Amino acid sequence: MQDFLINQWNNFTNSFYRNFIEDSRWTYLTSGLINTLLITLGALVVGVVLGFAIAMIRTTHDRTGKLGFLNAIAKLYLTVIRGTPVVVQLMIIYFGIFASVQINAVLVAIIAFGLNSAAYVAEIFRSGIMSIDPGQMEAGRSLGLNYSQTTWKIIMPQALKNVLPALGNEMITLLKETSVAGYIGLRDLTKGGDLIRSRTFAAFMPLLAVAAVYLILVLGLQYLVGKMERRLGKSDRR
């Protein structure tokens, strides 16, 4: 029994050494992690900014009847982006649109994942804005604020609070979706684990390490979102 355990332990340490220490293979994971974080953060910014703009166009159209042309474009955008897989969009943008241009693959990934995330963020924001009682807009307007002042000071703070859980969800999804970035020859975290596997022919340990890193990142995100929720939720206490 003791021999068995010692044997197992030795196997583990040998495998660990071969997969991560030998030839500094751990750097596949760290450099991949940096790319994954860059893509996620960049795409998050693109997604939130563009998604917010789309949500404003859609709700302004629904509430006032203006911006008909922009609203039609926004609806088409949502249909196309949400109707096709992100990995296909990524490849279309890299191998199609930017085929003849020298461009950093990370930048392409940021654009592709950002454009994709924007469609989902737009609907999240829209549901948040629509969830606010129309009486709030009327109260703001009746006091003399204009449409955009009321939107910024009264509607958005409440809408943001309502959509925070869904927005956190989208951030987590985005982080994990970037794992297909390897399709355009980009060395992200997942690809890093894959490269180790191709050197050592061990599948289990590198993939387990990759999974653990994603999990830790998601836990960090969850913590941040939870903290923000508590901060914005202080007006709910009775």
Add this chain to the structure above:
Amino acid sequence: MIAVKNLCKSFGTLDVLKDITTEIKKGEKVVIVGPSGSGKSTFLRCLNLLETPTSGEIWFEGEQINSPKCNIDLLRRKMGMVFQHFNLFPHLTILRNITLVPTTLKLQTPVEAEQKAMALLKRIGLADKANTYPAMLSGGQKQRIAIVRALAMNPDVMLFDEPTSALDPEMVGEVLQLMKELADDGMTMVCVTHEMGFAKEVANRVLFMDDGKIMEDSPNPAEFFANPQNPRAKEFLSKVL
């Protein structure tokens, strides 16, 4: 102060207001009564353009407010409105509910706005609630805050849209009391209400609306409630009194 000429309003094929012409003078306390669906609330909401009239003219202090040239945001500052469901801003403290608009529009400095808000809160006995959130207040307290929030803008006229209809019965008195004090201070008021007692006591003019029209316009509320001229008004009062 407010002049309404041939006002019509339709929602789709439904005609809610049918050719209403009337005038509201400074200092008047007008109470609008009538059965539900008669167009009372729509009429009130047309006065500050929360509803856009289908046709007709509305004039406020010498300006036609439903003309494209008019900046309605400027005129609304002078018309306070109180809603059935209070519509306090739930994400802001009571104090901030009152000071938000005067400071955002730079009509008052933050210090001035705060002092004025505290003075108003003291007057209604809710100064201790300044830093709490609307969720912690009772309905009656919320509605009184909503009234002083409108007063903080120094309006020339106050519009009330069934201000006590969403309140528990024991809360109605405190809100009506505040409205009565406002009336005694000389505020011009237009109030849609089902509180006939309040109408009798405070109003100096009653409009009875039915089917999108003003059926009876009485400068003497006591006389109106005792002896309505219009047959529909008679029928309505016999049901509610």
